[in-house]
Amino acid sequence: MNTRMRRAAVVAAAGAMAVSLAACGSAKESDGGGGDSAKKGDALKIGLLLPENQTARYEKFDKVLIEKKISELTDGKATVKYQNAKQDASTQSQQADSMITNKVDVLIVDAVDSKAIKSSVQKAHDAGIKVVAYDRLAEGPIDAYTSFDNVEVGKAQGTALLKALGGKAKDGKIVMMNGSATDPNAGDFKKGAHSVLDGKVKIGKEYDTKEWKPENANANMEGAISALGKKNIVGVYSANDGMAGGIITALKSAGITPLPPVTGQDAELAGVQRVVTGDQYMSVYKSYPQEASVAAEMAVKLAKGEDLGSLATSKVDSPTTKGVPSQLVPVVSLTKDNIKDTVIKDGIYTVDEICAGKYKAACDKLGLK
Incomplete structure (x- = not known):
């Protein structure tokens, strides 16, 4: 949207x-x-x-x-x-x-x-x-x-991931890191994502992440890397930003470069900052x-x-x-291209908050000043 x-x-x-x-x-x-x-x-x-x-x-x-x-x-x-x-x-x-x-x-x-x-x-x-x-x-x-509209959230995430993968969508496998099974929204996110991704990518591993905890997502991702191999993971569907942080930590610890595209949700400050640097491909702004x-x-x-x-x-x-x-x-899919028109324009964060410290150089490249 x-x-x-x-x-x-x-x-x-x-x-x-x-x-x-x-x-x-x-x-x-x-x-x-x-x-x-x-x-x-x-x-x-x-x-x-x-x-x-x-x-x-x-x-x-x-x-x-x-x-x-x-x-x-x-x-x-x-x-x-x-x-x-x-x-x-x-x-x-x-x-x-x-x-x-x-x-x-x-x-x-x-x-x-x-x-x-x-x-x-x-x-x-x-x-x-x-x-x-x-x-x-x-x-x-x-x-x-x-x-x-939680199904639409999942669709937005899946659509963004496919866009990021482009012609590489079937070159390897993706990992799906869904939310907690106790949260009905997580089921809707998953449903929406599957409706977009099924048949267009190979899902190597899929998890329902207990309590949405980043540390649980990190452990799951470590297991997926071990099972699938570092070179075979082309993307990660993460249901929210907190888990995306744990996933990206696991990917970096495994020495996977460049990082595969990782989705997110909630437009948390840390998530937006990862989008700015390119560590995270997108979030969903609500x-x-x-x-x-x-x-x-x-x-x-x-x-x-x-x-x-x-x-x-x-x-x-x-x-x-x-x-x-x-x-x-x-909801709206948040990427590098529309940070200014979403979370900044709506007053969720200021440029100074997003671009503090180590993020300034990346913000400068995006014209966030």
Whole structure:
């Protein structure tokens, strides 16, 4: 997706969020009927549960952006109760249960494990607390969901890898480093990537990487190099930037030069810097401000017992719940060619942040000044 199209999508989403609110009943009743919740003002208690802090985005972007938007929507009167599960599903379930006990008005949940959180989602539902699934589609009676089109993420990664390989696509084998099996998004990324790559490359090794950890990706890559041979690996599909870092370390340690193209996702600062130097071929840039804004808007509407209206532009099905009101945010493939038009233009990073220290020379070559 080009920048102009992406900008249009952001404007359209902003227009949808500006639609006047229409009350539809009580968040205290599972059927959305009238009740005390319809009288709620802006003094809301909103629970925010994020899954981990190894990926830079959650603490730096998601938390900050959601809190800021909720404050804007409620004139600073709402309270956000925040906790991070640090990649532990049982911890997140305890955090959710605690927030339910303390009677938050709504929960925003980015699940560590989409299945493990199901019982907590059910408890919230039984207590009349609405739940917004954020970034990952949790199981259970979810009331709303916002994320990116995750199949399209995988397609963007696979397409970029094929472009990087060019005529070398069938000269050797690629390694696929998928995300954690407990994350439903990882399955969508994998599905999208396979839809592009299957039949066009030879997949020598494929892994579902436990907990998305870079060190696990590094160990997997070392095993793939040993099994396939250094000269036979022509590219690596990595589902995100953190794992790409571990993969590239393994490739360098094995003395593989030049490095084969490696994909990524999340446009983490370290990932963008690797794209600048050429160590990593691409990342997937996702507009966290837009996703966070949608989640905050959904949460405030639901907490007040108001209809989501045109904010929920589509419906998705989870393994347990059909037709969850949703909004999916578009994504863009980030390469050397569009760093200036994506993460810099959107204010995610400054040129000084990207081009600090050892990255300055590479930035100069790209005209990033």
